[in-house]
Amino acid sequence: MNKRSTKAFRFAVHGVALAVMGLLGSQAYALGLGRVTVQSSLGETLKAEIDVTSLTPDEASSLKVGVASPDAYRAAGMDYHAVLAGTHVRLVKRPDGRNMLVVTSDNAVLEPFLDVIVEANWSSGRLVREYTMLFDPPLARSAAPGTQAAAPSTAPQISATAPSPAPRAAPAPAPAAPMAQAAL
Numbered sequence: 506m507n508k509r510s511t512k513a514f515r516f517a518v519h520g521v522a523l524a525v526m527g528l529l530g531s532q533a534y535a536l537g538l539g540r541v542t543v544q545s546s547l548g549e550t551l552k553a554e555i556d557v558t559s560l561t562p563d564e565a566s567s568l569k570v571g572v573a574s575p576d577a578y579r580a581a582g583m584d585y586h587a588v589l590a591g592t593h594v595r596l597v598k599r600p601d602g603r604n605m606l607v608v609t610s611d612n613a614v615l616e617p618f619l620d621v622i623v624e625a626n627w628s629s630g631r632l633v634r635e636y637t638m639l640f641d642p643p644l645a646r647s648a649a650p651g652t653q654a655a656a657p658s659t660a661p662q663i664s665a666t667a668p669s670p671a672p673r674a675a676p677a678p679a680p681a682a683p684m685a686q687a688a689l
Contacts, residue, residue, distance in 0.1 A: 535559065535561075535564070535630060535632075536557070536559065536560055536564050536568070536625055536627065536630065536632050537557065537558035537559035537560075538555055538556070538557060538558065538606070538623070538625070538632065538634050539555065539556030539557070539558045540555070540556055541553055541554070541555045541556075541608075541636045541638060542554045542555075542556075543638045543639065543640060545614065545640065546640060546641055546642065546643040547614060547615070547616075547617060547640040547641065547642050547643065548613055548614070548615065548642075548643060549613055549614065549643070550609065550610050550611065550612065550613055550614070551588065551592060551608060551609060551610035551614050551619070551638075552607075552608070552609055553607075553608040553609075553638055554605050554606070554607055554608070555605060555606040555608065555623065555636070556603075556605055557596070557603070557604035557605055557606060560604050563627075563628065563629070564627045564628075564629070564630070565596070565604075566628075567627045567628040568596060568625060568626075568627045569625070569626050569627070570594045570595070570596060570606055570623060570624070570625045570626075571593070571594050571623075571624055572589050572592045572593075572594060572608075572621060572622065572623065572624070573622035573623070573624045573633065577622055577624070577633075578620075578622060581622065581635070583620050583622070583635075584620070586616065586619060586620075587612070588610050588612045588613070588614050588615075588619065589610075589619075589621070591610050591611030591612050592608065592609070592610040592611075592621070593608070593609050593610070594606050594607070594608050594623060595607055606623065608621065608623075614640055616640070617639065617640055618637055618638065618639050618640065619637070619638045619640070620635065620636070620637050620638075621635070621636045621637075621638060622634070622635050622636075623635075623636065
């Protein structure tokens, strides 16, 4: 190995080592948000839960969460629906000890979907996450699990009528005419 390649090798190894040490020395945990579960129907006030996948005690003590401002929606090229003005986000601890964000509104949601930008700020960081919430019509949610909703029947109806006569045999196909041979 020549002198130049040895220096390049050492430089690369030192760079990788510094990068690894930087990763290990940084705070590995940060607020993490998971999936959203919408619990309301179209025409009802918004009620949804967002899973919190990670949260340190320091973050929890200074955490402020809410819906982004109309300016943030404009900057993202999204519509700010009127229902968002009365929408609240709060951190709640589930009975099993896990955290979640509960999203509620004062007004009914009248659109089948709603884009919500959640902003979370704490003493050492910030997180912005966009969710698209879909709202089913009230009829679709009214059927509780284990119960059957009335649905139109598409099965054929069988009636008790006299049996139809036996089908007649189809006539035998006519024999095919022989093909004429082309002269060469």
